[in-house]
Amino acid sequence: MVLMRKPIITLLTDFGNKDPYVAEMKAVILTICPEAIIVDISHEVEKFNIRMGAFFLASSANFFPKGTIHVGVVDPGVGTERRAIVVETDKDLFVGPDNGLLMLAAERQGLKNIYSIQNTDYMLPKISYTFHGRDIFSPVAAHLALGVPASAMGPKIEDYVLPDFAKPSVDGEVIVGEVLHVDGFGNVITNFSEDFLRGFGLNEGDLIDVSVNERSFRLRLCKAYGEVEKGELLAIFDSYGFLEFSVNLGNASNFLGAKIGDKVKIKLNF
Amino acid sequence: MVLMRKPIITLLTDFGNKDPYVAEMKAVILTICPEAIIVDISHEVEKFNIRMGAFFLASSANFFPKGTIHVGVVDPGVGTERRAIVVETDKDLFVGPDNGLLMLAAERQGLKNIYSIQNTDYMLPKISYTFHGRDIFSPVAAHLALGVPASAMGPKIEDYVLPDFAKPSVDGEVIVGEVLHVDGFGNVITNFSEDFLRGFGLNEGDLIDVSVNERSFRLRLCKAYGEVEKGELLAIFDSYGFLEFSVNLGNASNFLGAKIGDKVKIKLNF
Amino acid sequence: MVLMRKPIITLLTDFGNKDPYVAEMKAVILTICPEAIIVDISHEVEKFNIRMGAFFLASSANFFPKGTIHVGVVDPGVGTERRAIVVETDKDLFVGPDNGLLMLAAERQGLKNIYSIQNTDYMLPKISYTFHGRDIFSPVAAHLALGVPASAMGPKIEDYVLPDFAKPSVDGEVIVGEVLHVDGFGNVITNFSEDFLRGFGLNEGDLIDVSVNERSFRLRLCKAYGEVEKGELLAIFDSYGFLEFSVNLGNASNFLGAKIGDKVKIKLNF
Numbered sequence: 099m100v101l102m103r104k105p106i107i108t109l110l111t112d113f114g115n116k117d118p119y120v121a122e123m124k125a126v127i128l129t130i131c132p133e134a135i136i137v138d139i140s141h142e143v144e145k146f147n148i149r150m151g152a153f154f155l156a157s158s159a160n161f162f163p164k165g166t167i168h169v170g171v172v173d174p175g176v177g178t179e180r181r182a183i184v185v186e187t188d189k190d191l192f193v194g195p196d197n198g199l200l201m202l203a204a205e206r207q208g209l210k211n212i213y214s215i216q217n218t219d220y221m222l223p224k225i226s227y228t229f230h231g232r233d234i235f236s237p238v239a240a241h242l243a244l245g246v247p248a249s250a251m252g253p254k255i256e257d258y259v260l261p262d263f264a265k266p267s268v269d270g271e272v273i274v275g276e277v278l279h280v281d282g283f284g285n286v287i288t289n290f291s292e293d294f295l296r297g298f299g300l301n302e303g304d305l306i307d308v309s310v311n312e313r314s315f316r317l318r319l320c321k322a323y324g325e326v327e328k329g330e331l332l333a334i335f336d337s338y339g340f341l342e343f344s345v346n347l348g349n350a351s352n353f354l355g356a357k358i359g360d361k362v363k364i365k366l367n368f
Numbered sequence: 369m370v371l372m373r374k375p376i377i378t379l380l381t382d383f384g385n386k387d388p389y390v391a392e393m394k395a396v397i398l399t400i401c402p403e404a405i406i407v408d409i410s411h412e413v414e415k416f417n418i419r420m421g422a423f424f425l426a427s428s429a430n431f432f433p434k435g436t437i438h439v440g441v442v443d444p445g446v447g448t449e450r451r452a453i454v455v456e457t458d459k460d461l462f463v464g465p466d467n468g469l470l471m472l473a474a475e476r477q478g479l480k481n482i483y484s485i486q487n488t489d490y491m492l493p494k495i496s497y498t499f500h501g502r503d504i505f506s507p508v509a510a511h512l513a514l515g516v517p518a519s520a521m522g523p524k525i526e527d528y529v530l531p532d533f534a535k536p537s538v539d540g541e542v543i544v545g546e547v548l549h550v551d552g553f554g555n556v557i558t559n560f561s562e563d564f565l566r567g568f569g570l571n572e573g574d575l576i577d578v579s580v581n582e583r584s585f586r587l588r589l590c591k592a593y594g595e596v597e598k599g600e601l602l603a604i605f606d607s608y609g610f611l612e613f614s615v616n617l618g619n620a621s622n623f624l625g626a627k628i629g630d631k632v633k634i635k636l637n638f
Numbered sequence: 639m640v641l642m643r644k645p646i647i648t649l650l651t652d653f654g655n656k657d658p659y660v661a662e663m664k665a666v667i668l669t670i671c672p673e674a675i676i677v678d679i680s681h682e683v684e685k686f687n688i689r690m691g692a693f694f695l696a697s698s699a700n701f702f703p704k705g706t707i708h709v710g711v712v713d714p715g716v717g718t719e720r721r722a723i724v725v726e727t728d729k730d731l732f733v734g735p736d737n738g739l740l741m742l743a744a745e746r747q748g749l750k751n752i753y754s755i756q757n758t759d760y761m762l763p764k765i766s767y768t769f770h771g772r773d774i775f776s777p778v779a780a781h782l783a784l785g786v787p788a789s790a791m792g793p794k795i796e797d798y799v800l801p802d803f804a805k806p807s808v809d810g811e812v813i814v815g816e817v818l819h820v821d822g823f824g825n826v827i828t829n830f831s832e833d834f835l836r837g838f839g840l841n842e843g844d845l846i847d848v849s850v851n852e853r854s855f856r857l858r859l860c861k862a863y864g865e866v867e868k869g870e871l872l873a874i875f876d877s878y879g880f881l882e883f884s885v886n887l888g889n890a891s892n893f894l895g896a897k898i899g900d901k902v903k904i905k906l907n908f
Contacts, residue, residue, distance in 0.1 A: 102402075103402045104402065106398060108391065110388075113822065114822035115385060115655060115680070115681075115682055116680055116682035116683075116821075116822055117680065117694070117821045117822050118650075118679050118680050118694045118695075118697050118698040119821075121648065121677060121678065121679040121680065121698045121701075122697070122698050122701045124677050125677070125698060125701035125702040125703075125706075126701055128646060128675065128677070128702070128703065129701070129702065129703045132642075132643045132644065132675075132703075135398065135402075137391060137394050137395070137398070138391065139388050139391040140385070140386055140387065140388050140391065141385075142385055142386035143386075145822075145823060146887055154387070154388045155388075157388050157392070158388040158391045158392050158395060161391075161392045161395035161396055161399070161502070162395040162398070162399065163395075163398065163399045163402075166395075174863075174864075174887055175864055176862065176863065176864075177861060177862025177863060177864060177865075178862055178864035178865075226876075226877040227861045227862040227863075227874070228862070228863065228874060228876055228877050228882075229876075229877035232701070232877065233877070281386075281387045281389075282383065282384035282386055282387050282415075283415060321447060321497045322446065322447025322448055322497040322498070323444075323446065323447060323497075323498065324444075324445055324446070324447055324448035325447075325448075334497070334498060336496075336498055336499075337496040337498050337499035337502065337503070342498075347416055347444055372672075373672045374672065376668060378661065380658075385655060405668065405672075407661060407664050407665070407668070408661065409658050409661040410655070410656055410657065410658050410661065411655075412655055412656035413656075424657070424658045425658075427658050427662070428658040428661045428662050428665060431661075431662045431665035431666055431669070431772070432665040432668070432669065433665075433668065433669045433672075436665075551656075551657045551659075552653065552654035552656055552657050552685075553685060591717060591767045592716065592717025592718055592767040592768070593714075593716065593717060593768065594714075594715055594716070594717055594718035595717075595718075604767070604768060606766075606768055606769075607766040607768050607769035607772065607773070612768075617686055617714055
């Protein structure tokens with residue numbers, strides 16, 4: 099049996115939920131592709147924070163069904179010479195500015211082709227200099243949802259922008275990474291992946307000597323927040339597979355004084 | 369004529385609207401049940417505040433059509449031994465943690481059966497210890513939406529957790545209750561129900577002597593906010609049937625210095 | 639080919655995204671019209687700020703397909719004698735209170751008929767005095783989406799409330815307007831329309847002498863934010879065709895100390 103699935107279009111922006119900007123994108127999409135199911139990933143990405151947007155998109159894209167079309171708009175260069183692109187992967191399509199925003203998610207899915215969006219047939223008739231999310235990315239996504247091939251949008255390119263996101267490094271008996279994200283619960287998500295740390299022999303139950311901004315903490319790697327007392331610090335592999343510092347029923351970011359981009363060191367003594 | 373209705377799944381969480389957690393739940397639901405119509409009840413429940421979540425769910429669930437599937441995730445015990453449950457009522461289905469969150473709404477609809485979710489066939493293949501909203505509750509809800517019976521999820525249980533929410537009491541010539549909720553307008557919603565107060569003879573137009581946190585106020589029971597002048601205090605039965613204190617075009621919470629959980633006393637002299 | 643389009647209902651309120659009020663409106667709509675596609679325009683309109691709501695609705699309504707039904711609820715007079723109306727334009731339908739909220743958008747589309755909503759057949763059986771968004775406007779919109787004609791809702795009226803929104807004026811060699819909106823990026827949107835200013839000969843590249851709250855600035859009219867250096871002030875016609883002051887990758891509202899309603903003067907020396 100073939101499951102007849104309507105096209106899904108996701109939206110990720112730094113527009114916030116107050117202004118009607120996101121609604122205008124949805125209006126344009128539904129005008130062109132009335133069948134589209136639109137899902138908001140987040141509109142509360144910090145303004146112009148491409149890295150946070152890339153992390154949100156990479157975290158969530160793989161949970162959507164194959165063939166989902168992801169529109170990302172964290173676009174400080176809107177109206178300048180920066181290109182608009184469609185990225186075709188082994189699983190999905192991504193539409194947005196050529197500034198790295200889409201590539202963390204796209205690379206995880208396996209890159210196939212990247213096209214520079216130039217064909218005005220698939221844009222709004224009047225294109226503003228300030229809102230390509232509405233005037234270019236949304237109509238392009240809606241046409242892709244109708245079945246227009248990505249290759250119709252413009253020429254294939256190879257020189258796309260790759261995000262330059264820090265990866266952890268090994269420095270003698272210490273590994274050095276950083277805070278990738280602080281979520282709404284105050285959980286401090288690092289850029290140490292589960293595979294990376296398990297390669298050094300880390301296991302649940304081990305104690306970890308951590309320093310954040312030169313302040314030192316010792317905490318245990320747990321499986322669930324509730325394994326420690328209320329208000330106590332723990333480490334855990336989060337649902338994306340990154341090492342996360344948490345306080346059970348509390349706020350680890352406040353506890354540790356940690357914010358996005360802060361340096362995190364872990365001693366390799368477990 | 370039988371109205372062909374697509375399944376509706378509602379989502380209520382304390383995840384906030386910034387992080388991509390809610391989007392991941394929607395992605396999982398739409399992967400399993402592409403037909404599902406997903407409606408957000410709220411994702412701004414205060415972190416770990418089961419009572420606020422229970423109030424939101426109980427307030428809104430009955431407005432949805434019969435057969436709606438409600439997913440609630442205010443889940444401080446995620447990853448511990450707390451059970452995951454499906455609650456079947458005379459009207460709807462509720463999916464979430466067994467911590468009382470679902471029961472205020474479910475009891476209002478008439479409880480039928482409660483099942484402990486144990487059948488891994490209806491969960492994601494890999495279950496994290498930190499995000500059962502995505503890995504268990506969402507796929508279970510999506511399978512229920514496909515028509516899988518609630519009884520397929522696991523054994524029936526009787527020893528579910530009931531919320532312990534304060535009810536008003538009578539103390540001589542005074543009734544004692546508390547602030548159930550303060551909404552975005554600053555309206556102060558108490559746990560005095562309309563039926564309860566009318567039983568003591570309260571009618572529109574009556575003056576009420578109220579004390580909140582030992583400060584006393586006299587105000588009139590009105591039918592509409594606009595019955596008093598701008599900036600003036602009034603009492604009103606809100607759209608859920610609870611007594612509410614409001615300031616016309618103002619903020620009663622600030623005016624009264626009242627917050628959730630504060631004690632409210634009313635003199636029985638009307 | 640006739641494109642079979644499901645009815646679209648948009649929602650614009652000042653209810654916020656925390657309380658379950660918006661969800662209750664959606665529940666009522668989907669109960670009556672299961673086919674409806676519901677799109678949120680904004681629920682973060684400032685409480686009771688009819689003008690902000692009118693601006694949001696007028697900005698976004700025209701991007702939706704013809705026949706869209708727009709529900710607007712910024713309704714300080716709920717429960718009083720203020721009327722509920724349906725506005726029929728050359729393009730869409732608008733449902734909400736008769737307080738000016740709907741008319742800025744409706745007038746742009748060309749007014750056809752305005753009806754006073756009185757027919758209780760299309761309302762919820764029990765109508766609260768505090769929440770007509772749920773009890774009147776939502777069910778009326780859902781019935782319109784089912785194909786019930788607007789004229790079925792009640793008698794035609796002519797004496798509807800028109801919004802009294804300031805328009806710019808000419809004062810010798812100076813034009814005087816005001817700040818219409820400050821968006822989430824801190825962009826300061828004025829009520830000077832592109833047509834109005836181009837009529838005075840303003841062109842891209844021109845320098846503009848502006849004063850906001852009696853403080854003076856000189857800035858250049860640009861086509862894109864990125865034409866000036868990071869942190870630098872510019873003027874631009876925004877995506878709605880109004881003159882906007884922006885700081886490239888910064889916050890113009892903070893820079894200028896400008897907020898909604900502030901007076902803006904421009905010297906006619908370009």
